[in-house]
Each structure stands twice: as C-alpha cells, then as structure tokens.
Amino acid sequence: MINQLSWKVGGQQGEGIESTGEIFSMALNRQGYYLYGYRHFSSRIKGGHTNNKIRVSTSATNSISDDLDILVAFDQETIDVNHHELSTGGVVIGDSKFGPKLPEGSHAKLFAVPFTEIATELGTSLMKNMVAVGASASLLGINTDIFQSVVEQIFLKKGEAVVSKNMDAIRTGMEYFEKESQGNVGDFKLAEADGQSRLFMIGNDALALGALTGGARFMPAYPITPASEIMEYLIKKLPEYGGTVIQTEDEIAACTMAIGANYAGVRSLTASAGPGLSLMMEAIGLSGITETPLVIVDTQRGGPSTGLPTKQEQSDIFAMIYGTHGEIPKVVMAPSSVEEAFYDAIEAFNIAEEYQVPVIIVTDLALSLGKQTVNPLDFEKVDIRRGKLDTTEELPELDKGVYFKRYEVTEDGVSKRVIPGMKHGLHHVTGVEHNEQGKPSESPENRKAQMDKRMRKLAPLADRFPNPVLKFENHDEADLLVIGVNSTRGTIQEALPRLEKEGLKVNHGQIRLLHPFPTEALQSMIDKAKKVVVVENNATGQVAQLIKMNNKVDKVESILKYDGNPFLPSEIHNECKELF
Structure with missing residues (x-):
C-alpha cells in the first residue's frame, strides 16, 4: 500500500471534467485523506482542454506534485498534453470511444474502458464520468460505497432513480476495470486514512466564509475570473443573515457602492481580478481621503489586459501598493493558504475599521481556485473590532x-x-x-x-499584524533563505527538504503583509542567510524589488515563472541548487 498518489482527469471543457474531480475528491476527503487540487481550464465557456489534478495523501499536503500516477482521459488530447507528467509505471485509463494511444516511448500502462458505452447502456452518456470514477476506485483499492453520500448530495434533488443510476455507473466502471486489468497494475492501493472530518475548500470560499463570519452584510461586485466564486458563495449565504449581493454594471460601481455601505456602518466588500482592480483605483483613493473603511479582494491572474484570465500569475503587487494617484495609507494582505484566507478576511475588516483605510486582500489563481484540505475552523478565534x-x-x-x-x-x-x-x-x-x-x-x-x-x-501596523512573515527557520546560520508569497508556500516547503538532504542549510519566509512592508520581521531572517532568493509568478521580480527597497540586503536572486502555470517543487529545488 502507498501513502500518497497523484490523479488527474482531463478532457474537453463542458463534458463533466470538473464534476469528475469533485466527486472523486469529496469522497476521499470524507474518508479522512488530505487533498490538494489544481484545475487547468480554458478561458471559454465550452470547449478547449481542461484537467483537474488532485493529490491524495494520508498526511498533510499543500502542493501539486511533480509527477502523475494516474491519468483519466476522455480524449486523446488529454494523453498528448499530460503524458509527460506520468511516472514510470503510471497508468492511463482512457475512454475506448476515441481509441486511446500512448506516445512512443511512454513507460505508462494504458487501459481502454468504454466510459461512454457503459454510461449509455445505463441510461445516458452523461454518466461516463461516473464510470471513470469507478475505474479509478478499482485502481486505488477503495470501496465504491464511499461515493454514496457524495452522489446523494449532488443528485438527490433529481430523485432517487438518478442517484441509483449514478451509483450503478460507478460500480460498473469498477467491475469492468477489475476484469480488464486482471491485476496487471502496480501498487496503487491507498493506505487507510485516519477518518477525521476536515473541510475541503477553495480559497475563494474561505474568503467568503471569513467575510460573512467577520460581519460583512453587503457585497457589490462584477463577475470576473478567478474572483466570481466569492460573489456566488455570498449570493447564497448573505440573505440568510440579513445581507445581500448586488451585481453591478462594472467594478467602478462595485467599489463606490462598497464605500457607501461602509460609510453607512455596514461592513461591505468587493472582489475582482487585475482588470477590475485597475478600474477601482480612483475609488480606492476616495476611500483613502475620506477615511472610509473598504475591503477589496484581488485574485491575481495572468495579465496584462485580458491576458491569461484562467492562469496563474502574481503580477498585481505594484499596482495594489502604488496604483492610486496621490498618497494614501492602505494595507495589502497576502494569505498563503486556504485556512489563512478565512482568518485574514475577518482581520481585513477589523484593520479597515480600526485604521479607517482601504485594505486589499491579495490572492492568486492557484490559491483562489485551488482546493485544499483544511482543518476545522476555530470560531473562538473570531474577534470583531470596529475601532x-x-x-x-x-x-x-x-x-x-x-x-x-x-x-x-x-x-x-x-x-x-x-x-x-x-x-x-x-x-x-x-x-x-x-x-x-x-x-x-x-x-x-x-x-x-x-x-x-x-x-x-x-x-504601528507592522508590529501588530499577526505573523507578517511566516518564519520556517531551522538554522541560525543558513546557506539560503527562500522567500515566497501566496500559493508558493506549500511548493517551497516541499522543495526545501530535498536541498537539506543535499547538505544545504535552508530557511523559508512567507510574506503575509506586503504593505506596509514588514521590514524588521524579514530583516532578522535576511541577516541569518548567506544568500536570499525570492520565488514569484511574474516577469519582473516585484516582491524581490520590494525587499531591496525596504531591507538591507547585499543581493537578492529571483526564481521567476510567468507561463501561466504554478511552480512545481522540482523547479524550485533545481533553481535553488544552481545558486551553489
């Protein structure tokens, strides 16, 4: 048995890829496994390749993996695009409908399973994703009964018959794969999880729940990727607590309406991405000069302009700090995990009202839409301060x-x-x-x-802010200090033990307060290191430049990635190693 593996499902956008990953991961989460998921999707409503990569582990995991153990393919493009990630002995389960083929030289094993045909025989081809889930369950050695509660949650509103048919599809997929594979696969049997109950949520949902818990009762917003889930969550929840969401005509209106609500004493927020943040700049200045509290969530994505609206980037940092004309006090917070996003949303409202300033919570696409296992939230920690x-x-x-x-x-x-x-x-x-x-x-x-x-x-804020820099220090004198922001935290933490095994002494600092900059907290870490490297998803090293502006440091190296994809642990390990 194994303690962790990486599973991915891919196909054309609109054919149930997201729901396949959702059902697969929700069921495993309820068994007590730790999960980390990242979706790659196109900036269109339907069509274009999409995939969902999910890491499953018996211990905490906060990063996507370098390689891939199991690939579920609904078309040949999925195999062509993703096969390079497959580890030696990895498995591809492809719908026999398209005649799946492995590229020449591949070391993976291919199994063709008639997802569409089985689903059609059971009632509708739409259930092909359930057949794929069943085949995966067989490979992992898990009982299909664990999917019952998930299927009921999703389909019971359509009737018991629909629930029954979907469970039949899962069981049939499992039975078919068992006969097809005849045990001719490697060890993919998952060790038993601890059975503990934990949350499994995206950063946007955590931010929305945090805002609700922190007393927010109004959200004006305009839909935009990757921020829309915050709005969608609160549309459902705010009315239950006497609040409401208004979809505005644009982000200018959203920001000014939030200012108006806060002026009237109602905690309010808005959320957007880079293009929307640009439109809000004048209104942010209005919040600053009128000293009206304001909370904004900026979910960074690939820019400039429309750019890469569904891809990872961290390039709004200077815009958030310096974008407004004139000079105003403002706060820019940067949670580094889904759990932090919940608590930081609450703290953002406290800071906005205590200091009467605009507060921007910055995330990135991987944190906003990436799904993580989260320990039960401690509502005893919630503290409402209105200044x-x-x-x-x-x-x-x-x-x-x-x-x-x-x-x-x-x-x-x-x-x-x-x-x-x-x-x-x-x-x-x-x-x-x-x-x-x-x-x-x-x-x-x-x-x-x-x-x-x-x-x-x-x-006084830099001293009062809770953990402006998360410090992971094992050495009083380090060869290297690695600094990151937002979603890079988990990836850095996975990469650094590899460097330690190779003889390097490495410390890690994750910046959670970008403005005002936590100069003193970071300087104590810089003084202990021979070299400093900053990991960030942009082309100009914006965080590295902030460090140079605010700290005494001889030289700062940058590890940059701006191709639309998040960092992999191996990339950080390899580039850090090249510095020595």
Whole structure:
C-alpha cells in the first residue's frame, strides 16, 4: 500500500471534467485523506482542454506534485498534453470511444474502458464520468460505497432513480476495470486514512466564509475570473443573515457602492481580478481621503489586459501598493493558504475599521481556485473590532454652525467615525482636501496637517499584524533563505527538504503583509542567510524589488515563472541548487 498518489482527469471543457474531480475528491476527503487540487481550464465557456489534478495523501499536503500516477482521459488530447507528467509505471485509463494511444516511448500502462458505452447502456452518456470514477476506485483499492453520500448530495434533488443510476455507473466502471486489468497494475492501493472530518475548500470560499463570519452584510461586485466564486458563495449565504449581493454594471460601481455601505456602518466588500482592480483605483483613493473603511479582494491572474484570465500569475503587487494617484495609507494582505484566507478576511475588516483605510486582500489563481484540505475552523478565534466607531445614541451637542470633527487631527491619526443621521454627528464628506469638519480647504497648513494625520495611521501596523512573515527557520546560520508569497508556500516547503538532504542549510519566509512592508520581521531572517532568493509568478521580480527597497540586503536572486502555470517543487529545488 502507498501513502500518497497523484490523479488527474482531463478532457474537453463542458463534458463533466470538473464534476469528475469533485466527486472523486469529496469522497476521499470524507474518508479522512488530505487533498490538494489544481484545475487547468480554458478561458471559454465550452470547449478547449481542461484537467483537474488532485493529490491524495494520508498526511498533510499543500502542493501539486511533480509527477502523475494516474491519468483519466476522455480524449486523446488529454494523453498528448499530460503524458509527460506520468511516472514510470503510471497508468492511463482512457475512454475506448476515441481509441486511446500512448506516445512512443511512454513507460505508462494504458487501459481502454468504454466510459461512454457503459454510461449509455445505463441510461445516458452523461454518466461516463461516473464510470471513470469507478475505474479509478478499482485502481486505488477503495470501496465504491464511499461515493454514496457524495452522489446523494449532488443528485438527490433529481430523485432517487438518478442517484441509483449514478451509483450503478460507478460500480460498473469498477467491475469492468477489475476484469480488464486482471491485476496487471502496480501498487496503487491507498493506505487507510485516519477518518477525521476536515473541510475541503477553495480559497475563494474561505474568503467568503471569513467575510460573512467577520460581519460583512453587503457585497457589490462584477463577475470576473478567478474572483466570481466569492460573489456566488455570498449570493447564497448573505440573505440568510440579513445581507445581500448586488451585481453591478462594472467594478467602478462595485467599489463606490462598497464605500457607501461602509460609510453607512455596514461592513461591505468587493472582489475582482487585475482588470477590475485597475478600474477601482480612483475609488480606492476616495476611500483613502475620506477615511472610509473598504475591503477589496484581488485574485491575481495572468495579465496584462485580458491576458491569461484562467492562469496563474502574481503580477498585481505594484499596482495594489502604488496604483492610486496621490498618497494614501492602505494595507495589502497576502494569505498563503486556504485556512489563512478565512482568518485574514475577518482581520481585513477589523484593520479597515480600526485604521479607517482601504485594505486589499491579495490572492492568486492557484490559491483562489485551488482546493485544499483544511482543518476545522476555530470560531473562538473570531474577534470583531470596529475601532473608533461611535454608535452612541446622542453625541455631544455642537455650537450653531459647527460640524462634527469627523477628521479631527489626532496623535494616532485615527478620528472618531459616526453613523450618518446621528444627532450632532453632521459633517461634510468630499473627495477634495478638507478640514477637520470635512469642509473643503486648500490651506497649506491644513493640507499638511491632514496628510500627516492620514499617513501616520499605519506606523504601528507592522508590529501588530499577526505573523507578517511566516518564519520556517531551522538554522541560525543558513546557506539560503527562500522567500515566497501566496500559493508558493506549500511548493517551497516541499522543495526545501530535498536541498537539506543535499547538505544545504535552508530557511523559508512567507510574506503575509506586503504593505506596509514588514521590514524588521524579514530583516532578522535576511541577516541569518548567506544568500536570499525570492520565488514569484511574474516577469519582473516585484516582491524581490520590494525587499531591496525596504531591507538591507547585499543581493537578492529571483526564481521567476510567468507561463501561466504554478511552480512545481522540482523547479524550485533545481533553481535553488544552481545558486551553489
């Protein structure tokens, strides 16, 4: 028996590839296996090659694997595109309908199974993916009964007969493969899992759940890949808690509506990707100068322009930090796992209200849409902090003609905030420079006082932010410090033990706060290393440049990848090794 393997299903977009992977992984998750999944899909509604690669393990895993053990193919293109990943002795299970063939020189074993034919005989060709799941179950040595609860969850609303037929398809697929293979396969039998109950979710769902748990009750947004799942999750859930989602005409409207809701005292967020973030820039500046809390999720994807809308990239970093015209305080947070995405969403609202600033939660496509096993969430950790929001029924009475000092100059840079309509809370709000009461003012003295007030807000944040840099340090004196951001965390952690086995002393730092930059937290790690290398999915080394701007470091090397695919552990291992 084995403790882990990598399984992939592929075919044309629109023929059930995603649901095949979903059913396969959900069933294994419920048995207590750890999983990590990554989908490769085309930027079109139907057609084009798509695949779903899922790693299954009896212990925690947070990265896609270098190789592939089992490939389920619904067409020849799937074999042609993915066969190079197959390990020696790997298995391809292809639909006999298209006459599957292995490329010359392949060391894999091919089994043709009539997915479509079996499904058609059972009632409909649409169930061919269930036949494929059954064949996979046979190879893994798992009982088809584990799929019962998943099939019921997905199909019971269509009736018991549909559930029964789909289970028949799974069992028939298993029986056929057992006869076809006659045991002529390697050891793909999975060791028994621990049976523990864990979540299995994508980063976007974790962000949405975190926003809901953190008190968000309004989301204006415009659909865009890879952010739309946040909106789709909250469309279903927010109404149950007195909230709502509005699909706006564009991202400009979404951002300004979120500002308006937050001004009214309702925690609100919006979510988008690079093109939408570009449209929001002026509104982000409005949030900054009016000191109105705002939470934005930016799910990075391949750019520029429409670019590669369904592919991995980390190239919005400078845009998020420096994109707005003028100078405002803002916060850019970068969770590195699905679990962190949940807690960070809650913290983003706290920071936005405590400091009265725009907060951007940045993810990347692999984190937003990649599916991971997540330990049960601890709701005892949830802490709602609303900062200087005064919700008393009546504020101190003001002299005639005097407004409430909404923008009062304070030592910490944060002024009292009130809900519109409160008695004695009348103040002016404008996007032009203003005095303490919000009235427009072009006075040089006032301008400097208000700018200084706003800009000193975030001075303490780097020290107060929970784990601005995740530190994985095994050495007081390291040969190499590897730094990453967002989804690269798991891949780096898998690559580094290989370097350690080869005699290198390696530490790892994962940046979780991109702005204000955690200079001190990172400097302590830099000082312990002979060499520093930054792993990031862009062409210009944006995180590396941030480090050079903020830290004392002799030289920073970059490992860059910008072909639309996430890093593999072997790529990081090999490129780090070349530095020595």
